Amino acid sequence: MKQYYGKIRIFEAPVRRYFGMLLLSAMIGLSLGACVRRPLEDLELPPAALIPVKIDWSRSGFKFSSRSGPSVHRVSLRFFPKDGFLPVFDVYLERNLMEGEIRVPIGRYSVIVFNETLEDEGFWEGRVHFTDVDSFHDFAANAVPYNRNTLTEQFPFYKPQPGEMLIAEPLHLSSWSIEHFEVTEKMVPVSFGEQPESFLSDEEYEMFLSLKKVVMLPLTRPVNVTARIGNIVSSHINYLAMQGFTGKVFMSSGQTTQRNTTFLFRLGRRHYEANGKDGSAGASFYCFGRTEAYPESYTIAADVVFVTGELFKPSPPLFFDLTGHIITNYHDRFAIDLAIEYDLPYMEGGIAVDNWDDDVYTLQ
Numbered sequence: 548m549k550q551y552y553g554k555i556r557i558f559e560a561p562v563r564r565y566f567g568m569l570l571l572s573a574m575i576g577l578s579l580g581a582c583v584r585r586p587l588e589d590l591e592l593p594p595a596a597l598i599p600v601k602i603d604w605s606r607s608g609f610k611f612s613s614r615s616g617p618s619v620h621r622v623s624l625r626f627f628p629k630d631g632f633l634p635v636f637d638v639y640l641e642r643n644l645m646e647g648e649i650r651v652p653i654g655r656y657s658v659i660v661f662n663e664t665l666e667d668e669g670f671w672e673g674r675v676h677f678t679d680v681d682s683f684h685d686f687a688a689n690a691v692p693y694n695r696n697t698l699t700e701q702f703p704f705y706k707p708q709p710g711e712m713l714i715a716e717p718l719h720l721s722s723w724s725i726e727h728f729e730v731t732e733k734m735v736p737v738s739f740g741e742q743p744e745s746f747l748s749d750e751e752y753e754m755f756l757s758l759k760k761v762v763m764l765p766l767t768r769p770v771n772v773t774a775r776i777g778n779i780v781s782s783h784i785n786y787l788a789m790q791g792f793t794g795k796v797f798m799s800s801g802q803t804t805q806r807n808t809t810f811l812f813r814l815g816r817r818h819y820e821a822n823g824k825d826g827s828a829g830a831s832f833y834c835f836g837r838t839e840a841y842p843e844s845y846t847i848a849a850d851v852v853f854v855t856g857e858l859f860k861p862s863p864p865l866f867f868d869l870t871g872h873i874i875t876n877y878h879d880r881f882a883i884d885l886a887i888e889y890d891l892p893y894m895e896g897g898i899a900v901d902n903w904d905d906d907v908y909t910l911q
Contacts, residue, residue, distance in 0.1 A: 593632070593652045593653045593654065594652065594653055594732070594735045595650040595651055595652045595653070595730075595735070596650070596651060596653070596730050596734040596735045596737075596738040596739075596755075597648050597649070597650055597738035597739060598648065598649050598650070598651050598730065598734075598738065598755070598758055599646070599647075599648050599755075599756065599758065599759050600624065600640065600646060600647050600648065600649055600758045600759065600761065601645065601646040601758070601759040601760070601761065602622065602640075602644065602645055602646065602660070602723075602761045602763060603761065603762045603763065604619075604644075604645075604721075604763050605762075606762060606763065606764055606765070607662075607721040607763035607764065607765055608719060608721060608765040608767075608768075608769070608881060609662065609719065609721065609763075611644075618719075619644055619662045619663065620641075620663060620667075620670075621639050621640065621641050621644075621662075621663055621664050621667075622639065622640040622641075622644050622660065622661070622662060622663075623637050623638070623639055623660065623661055623662075623663065623664045623665065624637065624638040624639075624640070624649065624658060624659075624660050624758070625637050625658065625659045625660075625661070625665075625686075626638070626651065626656045626657075626658055627656055627657040627658070627659075627681070627682075627683040628654055628655070628656055629654070629655040629656060629657065630654045630655055632654065633652065633654065634681075635680070635681045637664065637665070637666075638651070639664060646759075649758075651730050652730065653730050653731065653732055653734075653735065654729070654730055655727070655728070655729045656728045656729070656730075657683040657724070657725065657726045657727070657728065657799070658724060658725050658728050658758070659683065659686060659722055659723070659724045659798050659799050660722060660723045660724070660761050660763065661720065661721065661722040661723075661766075661798060662719075662720060662721055662722075662763070665677060665680060670718075671718065673691055673694075673715055674691055674715055674716065674717055674718045675688050675689065675690075675691065675717050675718055675720065676688075676689045676690075676691050677689070683724075683726065683799055684797070684799060684800075685797070686797065686798045686799060687795050687796060687797045687798060688717070688720055688766060688795070688796050688798060688835070689794060689795045690712070690714035690715070690717055690794035690795070690806075690808050690835060691714060691715045691717075692712060692713060692714060692715075693713035693714055693715055693811065694715070695713075698713070698811075701811075702786055702788075702811045704786060704850040704852075704858060705786065705788055705811060705850070707809070711809055712794055712806065712807070712808045712809065713808070713809050713810075713811060714794060714808045714809070714810055716810065716812075716832045716833055717767055717833050717834070717835060718767075718833070719765070719767050719769075719833055720765075720766040720767050720796075721763040721764060721765045721766055721767075722763065722764065722766055722798050722799070722801070723761045723762060723763050723764060724798070724799040724800070725757060725758075726799070728754065728757060728758070729754055731747075731751050731754075733746055733747055733748075733751060734747065734751060734754075734755050737755070738755070764801060765881065766796045766798070766801055766835065766836075767796075767833040767834065767835055767836070768833065768834055768835075768836050768881065768882065768883055769831055769832070769833055769881070769882045769883070770789065770792075770831065770832055770833070770834050770882070770883045770885065771829065771830075771831045771882055771883070771884045771885065772787065772789070772812075772814070772829060772830050772831070772847070772885045772886075772887070773827055773828075773829040773884075773885070773886050773887075774787075774814055774827060774828050774829065774849075774886075774887045774888065774889065775825075775826075775827045775886070775887075775888040776825065776826060776827065776828060776888070776889060776890070776891060777824075777825050777888075777889070777890030777891060778824050778825060778890065778891040778892065778893045778894075779817065779819070779824070779825060779826040779827070779828065779891070780819075780823070780824050780826075780854075780893075781853055781854060781891040781892060781893055781894035782851050782852070782853060782854070782859075782891055783852045783853060783854045783856070784813060784851070784852045785813060785814040785828060785849060785850075785851050786811070786812075786813055786849065786850040786851070786852075787811070787812055787813070787814060787830070787847055787848070787849050787850075788809055788810070788811050788847065788848045788849075789809070789810045789811075789812070789832075789834075789845075789846075789847050790807065790808070790809045790810075790844075790845070790846050790847075790848070791807055791808075791838065791843065791844050791845035791846060791870070791873075792807070792808055792810070792834040792835060792836060792837065792838065792845070793805075793806055793807065793808065793834075793835045793836060793837065793838040793839070794806035794807070794808040794835060795835065796835045796836065802839070803835060803836055803837060803838055803839050804838070804839055805838055805839050805840040806838070807838055807840060807844075808834075808835075810832060810834065812830050812832055813830065814828035814829060814830050815828060815829070815830060816828060816829045816830070824893065834883070837873065837874075837877060843870055843873075843874060844868075844870050845868075845869045845870045845873045846866065846867060846868050846869065846870070847866075847867045847869060847885070847887060848864065848865065848866050848867075849865035849866075849867075849887075849889065850865070851865070851891060853891075853894045854894055854895070854896045855894050855895075855896070857894075859891060859892075865889050867887045869885055869887075872885065873885075
């Protein structure tokens with residue numbers, strides 16, 4: 548009978564996080580969509596089954612277009628062994644992000660599937676920080692604090708409060724998980740076509756096909772802010788600070804924490820009304836979603852620099868409480884759409900209007 552295991556060696560890796568990846572490469576060789584990453588040395592491994600994988604991206608927030616290509620480069624299937632023999636390891640899908648087959652050793656696991664890989668630190672740098680990567684329940688994506696060295700230059704009028712967490716915009720992230728996944732001894736010959744599927748019990752057969760039911764769900768949500776501004780022509784720059792979204796989300800459950808954050812941004816995408824003075828501006832960014840804090844609070848504060856170079860100092864300040872809107876409409880759509888409105892006094896130039904992208908004039 549064909550043997551589905553072999554003796555391999557793993558060399559000492561100086562960085563612990565690569566160990567799982569190296570071990571997995573030893574186990575799987577090169578399967579459909581997976582790839583070998585490192586040279587290996589002797590290690591006894593249990594037999595492995597060829598497990599089918601199929602991923603549904605329709606609810607993830609990612610779009611796959613034949614024109615532009617996928618907005619996902621790789622997919623990680625991270626295995627958390629329960630038997631104690633193997634460390635946590637990853638399998639990657641690359642050439643086909645929709646489906647493939649992977650070799651997984653006999654054993655009991657929890658599994659998390661997510662876009663991209665932990666290995667590619669350069670991709671996530673400055674945008675997302677992962678913690679507790681070897682724990683199925685505690686593995687989490689975290690917002691990265693904003694670089695304070697550039698705060699004064701990019702947002703000169705914002706004064707952070709003590710303990711306030713200013714963050715960079717996270718990259719879009721989605722995941723799926725299964726807490727109980729098992730590869731049995733019977734699955735090995737079935738997966739290689741040497742036994743019929745009827746060789747498996749109903750429970751084994753369902754488990755064998757469980758990774759063909761991956762439906763990726765978003766861990767980040769796009770926020771679209773639109774501001775209707777009276778005398779928008781008076782403004783040179785509109786600075787906004789969105790406060791209240793969480794700074795941490797768990798990869799297996801999608802649950803968030805009480806870590807409230809502040810995200811700073813500028814309005815762009817100007818549209819002018821027929822009078823040539825009033826109009827709207829907008830901005831979009833990703834967030835980790837609602838916080839677990841109680842009571843919840845979501846606000847936007849605005850600073851405006853006039854075309855004269857002066858800072859607008861209204862009384863009261865431009866401040867908008869959007870808590871009720873977010874809580875009420877959070878599950879209606881994938882995107883979080885927010886609208887605010889404020890008026891400016893009419894001011895005439897001083898500073899040249901520089902590179903306002905996507906200006907649209909509405910003629911009536």
